[in-house]
Amino acid sequence: xxxxxxxxxxxxxxxxxxxxxxxxxxxxxxxxxxxxxxxxxxxxxxxxxxxxxxxxxxxxxxxxxxxxxxxxxxxxxxxxxxxxxxxxxxxxxxxxxxxxxxxxxxxxxxxxxxxxxxxxxxxxxxxxxxxxxxxxxxxxxxxxxxxxxxxxxxxxxxxxxxxxxxxxxxxxxxxxxxxxxxxxxxxxxxxxxxxxxxxxxxxxxxxxxxxxxxxxxxxxxxxxxxxxxxxxxxxxxxxxxxxxxxxxxxxxxxxxxxxxxxxxxxxxxxxxxxxxxxxxxxxxxxxxxxxxxxxxxxxxxxxxxxxxxxxxxxxxxxxxxxxxxxxx
Amino acid sequence: xxxxxxxxxxxxxxxxxxxxxxxxxxxxxxxxxxxxxxxxxxxxxxxxxxxxxxxxxxxxxxxxxxxxxxxxxxxxxxxxxxxxxxxxxxxxxxxxxxxxxxxxxxxxxxxxxxxxxxxxxxxxxxxxxxxxxxxxxxxxxxxxxxxxxxxxxxxxxxxxxxxxxxxxxxxxxxxxxxxxxxxxxxxxxxxxxxxxxxxxxxxxxxxxxxxxxxxxxxxxxxxxxxxxxxxxxxxxxxxxxxxxxxxxxxxxxxxxxxxxxxxxxxxxxxxxxxxxxxxxxxxxxxxxxxxxxxxxxxxxxxxxxxxxxxxxxxxxxxxxxxxxxxxx
DNA sequence: CTGAAAGCGCTAACAC
DNA sequence: GTGTTAGCGCTTTCAG
Numbered sequence: 001x002x003x004x005x006x007x008x009x010x011x012x013x014x015x016x017x018x019x020x021x022x023x024x025x026x027x028x029x030x031x032x033x034x035x036x037x038x039x040x041x042x043x044x045x046x047x048x049x050x051x052x053x054x055x056x057x058x059x060x061x062x063x064x065x066x067x068x069x070x071x072x073x074x075x076x077x078x079x080x081x082x083x084x085x086x087x088x089x090x091x092x093x094x095x096x097x098x099x100x101x102x103x104x105x106x107x108x109x110x111x112x113x114x115x116x117x118x119x120x121x122x123x124x125x126x127x128x129x130x131x132x133x134x135x136x137x138x139x140x141x142x143x144x145x146x147x148x149x150x151x152x153x154x155x156x157x158x159x160x161x162x163x164x165x166x167x168x169x170x171x172x173x174x175x176x177x178x179x180x181x182x183x184x185x186x187x188x189x190x191x192x193x194x195x196x197x198x199x200x201x202x203x204x205x206x207x208x209x210x211x212x213x214x215x216x217x218x219x220x221x222x223x224x225x226x227x228x229x230x231x232x233x234x235x236x237x238x239x240x241x242x243x244x245x246x247x248x249x250x251x252x253x254x255x256x257x258x259x260x261x262x263x264x265x266x267x268x269x270x271x272x273x274x275x276x277x278x279x280x281x282x283x284x285x286x287x288x289x290x291x292x293x294x295x296x297x298x299x300x301x302x303x304x305x306x307x308x309x310x311x312x313x314x315x316x317x318x319x320x321x322x323x324x325x326x327x328x
Numbered sequence: 329x330x331x332x333x334x335x336x337x338x339x340x341x342x343x344x345x346x347x348x349x350x351x352x353x354x355x356x357x358x359x360x361x362x363x364x365x366x367x368x369x370x371x372x373x374x375x376x377x378x379x380x381x382x383x384x385x386x387x388x389x390x391x392x393x394x395x396x397x398x399x400x401x402x403x404x405x406x407x408x409x410x411x412x413x414x415x416x417x418x419x420x421x422x423x424x425x426x427x428x429x430x431x432x433x434x435x436x437x438x439x440x441x442x443x444x445x446x447x448x449x450x451x452x453x454x455x456x457x458x459x460x461x462x463x464x465x466x467x468x469x470x471x472x473x474x475x476x477x478x479x480x481x482x483x484x485x486x487x488x489x490x491x492x493x494x495x496x497x498x499x500x501x502x503x504x505x506x507x508x509x510x511x512x513x514x515x516x517x518x519x520x521x522x523x524x525x526x527x528x529x530x531x532x533x534x535x536x537x538x539x540x541x542x543x544x545x546x547x548x549x550x551x552x553x554x555x556x557x558x559x560x561x562x563x564x565x566x567x568x569x570x571x572x573x574x575x576x577x578x579x580x581x582x583x584x585x586x587x588x589x590x591x592x593x594x595x596x597x598x599x600x601x602x603x604x605x606x607x608x609x610x611x612x613x614x615x616x617x618x619x620x621x622x623x624x625x626x627x628x629x630x631x632x633x634x635x636x637x638x639x640x641x642x643x644x645x646x647x648x649x650x651x652x653x654x655x656x
Numbered sequence: 657c658t659g660a661a662a663g664c665g666c667t668a669a670c671a672c
Numbered sequence: 673g674t675g676t677t678a679g680c681g682c683t684t685t686c687a688g
Contacts, residue, residue: 006388009665020675025667034673047465052443053390054665056381057680060334064424064443072410075403075597082400085427094443096392097423099413115380115392115422137375243601250603269403270598273571275578337681348659353683362657382681385664658688664681672674 008046017042064094065296066116068108070123072099075268076238076285077122080144083289084120091297093117106134113138118296120144123188140299144292146189147309154295155309156288160190160265163281163314164197167235167263168206170279170316175325176233176261179206180226182213182245184237191237194265213241223248232260232325239264239271242278246321257323267317277319284312336374345370392422393624394444396436398451400427403596404566404613405450408472411617412448419625421445434462441466446624448472451516468627472620474517475637482623483637484616488518488593491609491642492525495563495591496534498607498644503653504561504589507534508554510541510573512565519565522593541569551576560588560653567592567599570606574649585651595645605647612640 014021017039024043027033028050042048056062065088069077085095096116098108105126113119118140124131132151135141143155171179181198184191198208209231211222223245226234236242242264246256256262256276264271264280271278291310299305342349345367355367356378370376384390393416397405413423424444426436433454441447446468452459460479463469471483499507509526512519526536537559539550551573554562564570570592574584584590584604592599592608599606619638627633 010667011665021666022668022676023674026674029667032673049438049442049465051385051665053381053384054680055667057379057385057682058665058667060680062381072413073403073407075401075406078403078406079401081425082427085400085425086430089426089431094439095425095427097409097413097425098417099410102414103417110377111422114377137377243598247601247603247605270571270601273575273598273602275575275603277575338683339681349682350659350684351657354658357683360657379681382664383683385666386681386683388664660686660688662683662685664683666680668679669677671676 007051008048009051010048013039013042013046013048016046061117062094062115063092064096064116065293066096066098066109066112066119068098068100068105068112068119068121068124070099070125071101072097076266076283079268079285080122080289080292083286084293087290087293088297106130109134109138118142118300120292120296121146123190124148125188139305140296141305142292142295142299144288147311148189150307152305152307154292154299154305155307156291156295157189157309157311158283158288158314159311160193160314161197161200163283163316164194164235164265165200166316167265167279167281168197168201169204170318171233171235171261171263171322172201172204172206174261174322177205177207178209178230179233179235180209180211180222180229180231182211182219182222182226182234182236182241184214184241186212186214194237213237213245216244219244220248223252226260227252227254233322234260234262236262236264238266239268239278239280242280242321243270243274246274246276246278257321258326261322261325263322271317272319274321276321279319279322280317281314282317283314287312335379336376338376338378341367341370341374341376344374389445390422390443391420392424392444393621394424394426394437394440394447396426396428396433396440396447396449396452398427398453399429400425404594404611407596407613408450408617408620411614412621415618415621416625434458437462437466446470446628448620448624449474451518452476453516467633468624469633470620470624470627472616475639476517478635480633480635482620482627482633483635484619484623485517485637485639486611486616486642487639488521488642489524489528491611491644492522492563492593493528494644495593495607495609496525496529497532498646499561499563499589499591499650500529500532500534502589502650505533505535506537506558507561507563508537508539508550508557508559510539510547510550510554510562510564510569512542512569514540514542522565541565541573544572547572548576551580554588555580555582561650562588562590564590564592566594567596567606567608570608570649571598571602574602574604574606585649586654589650589653591650599645600647602649604649607647607650608645609642610645611642615640 100108123145213219213222264278267280267282271280428436451473540546541550592606595608595610599608
């Protein structure tokens with residue numbers, strides 16, 4: 001049996017300080033009171049801490065943001081999350097997080113929403129129509145890393161299309177034409193945007209091949225294909241795939257970038273420490289989070305929800321994993 | 329002006345369904361009711377969602393864990409966090425997170441505690457005495473990645489001392505004696521534990537040098553020192569330092585592991601993708617999180633708080649960044 | 657199985 | 673400035 005007593009209430013503090021509950025309440029809300037020192041002492045002595053459930057109930061808000069991510073242990077999301085956390089805590093908000101890798105997205109969102117004033121959904125996987133209907137009763141909500149036409153909520157993403165085009169241009173400048181795209185999560189918005197860039201690139205004379213590389217086996221197969229079909233540059237969905245690719249190529253004694261060029265995407269840490277250092281795109285994860293928060297904040301404060309979409313630019317970071325194509 | 333109406337209450341659902349509030353409440357608590365279908369319909373129609381502030385207030389608990397970490401965007405913490413999140417959500421708990429990089433730890437803990445049933449503090453930096461006093465009014469609390477003698481709370485950590493000793497033994501087996509420790513955050517428990525291993529290693533004939541390497545300038549200096557004082561193996565505080573070290577050595581045209589060996593610690597991702605692949609220690613981050621949660625859960629359910637400390641084992645992962653010492 | 661009623665701890669008029 | 677009072681939305685006796 002635990003000897004834990006019930007926590008002190010505002011009433012007990014009031015009695016000890018010889019004033020009424022309201023005075024204590026005011027004291028905590030920063031209003032001037034006659035005898036702050038006395039109150040402070042009573043609070044201290046009792047170890048009183050305001051009960052936030054009661055507060056939230058009375059105030060009708062929780063001052064909490066709910067954020068859903070697919071994988072908390074993915075640096076990509078962790079960085080966005082951190083930015084949201086820092087920005088929102090500046091205005092006294094708390095961060096409630098759900099990792100949707102094991103639960104259904106719907107359920108996770110619903111549960112989060114119950115305890116938060118608003119939601120930020122990171123790269124939701126649901127299809128547009130599901131998302132559209134869900135968003136209606138989740139509101140206020142903002143969507144990150146996914147543009148879903150028809151969804152009446154602010155959507156903030158990164159211009160992957162333009163960034164990938166930049167990467168393609170960079171490789172093409174160096175003489176590459178037969179380029180392979182090592183694709184990421186199929187059907188994800190981020191992947192589709194990158195693919196679009198390859199479509200466009202055909203216009204400029206690129207000869208792209210799309211190869212699935214989201215899991216380990218696919219990656220092996222993709223590498224084999226690339227190695228045998230005359231590919232001279234591999235543009236990967238993200239730094240992780242790029243890193244894995246380079247690592248496997250090394251085992252096959254294929255030198256990067258001398259024999260084949262490889263690029264990453266996102267610049268999430270290992271890209272700059274690799275050997276060779278990976279040419280990639282710097283995805284502005286912090287900005288993404290901050291922007292999402294400011295959109296959500298506006299909504300929470302009563303702004304009308306519209307289908308605003310914001311596309312943040314991302315720049316190419318040239319490092320050492322792409323070289324000029326060897327003369328044929 | 330926002331057209332947002334107040335969310336429906338249980339009362340409105342009751343009226344629409346033609347029953348009393350209590351019945352709706354029971355319906356949501358899983359008790360059998362006469363007409364579940366009718367209720368479901370009313371709930372659906374109104375888009376009713378139970379107000380968790382009211383619920384928490386009435387029930388006297390929030391079913392929320394508060395977790396404080398120094399840096400949300402550090403894979404090390406992100407992995408622990410994820411494990412806590414997954415484990416706790418299995419029993420219906422929510423995850424409230426605070427990143428303490430910008431706020432004072434004290435404040436962050438206090439705020440978190442206000443909305444959570446218990447706290448998990450990851451690698452708190454406060455000194456033992458501060459922590460000791462804080463823990464008393466934060467209770468229930470569990471501490472992760474830090475053993476603080478005298479603090480009456482479960483403390484779960486990893487046996488860095490033994491693991492580092494294992495790494496030292498491995499390098500010594502390969503003939504190394506002059507080894508340098510590239511230290512991490514000074515005064516942190518994790519760093520102190522690792523240092524202890526070097527003390528012990530002297531007994532076995534190791535000739536260790538401790539070099540600060542927590543920031544970029546220190547790292548450069550440490551590398552210079554190591555290169556000029558006959559060091560043959562660098563054991564780093566973590567994989568990030570190891571990775572950075574290897575990357576800088578490469579620029580200096582010093583080959584790893586041919587000319588100098590390097591080890592990492594934690595195995596948090598880039599270690600296995602590096603070139604060379606980094607010999608390191610696999611820190612059981614997931615277990616750490618799960619264990620912390622199960623300790624906290626017991627406390628929340630009324631267990632007596634004691635100064636239990638759990639030390640999880642971590643194993644050495646031999647890869648390619650350590651080679652036998654070249655014959656002198 | 658169901659309804660009526662009494663709060664959970666706090667805030668915000670309102671009257672002093 | 674301060675006390676009194678009336679709920680916020682829900683759960684849970686208690687009596688049917």
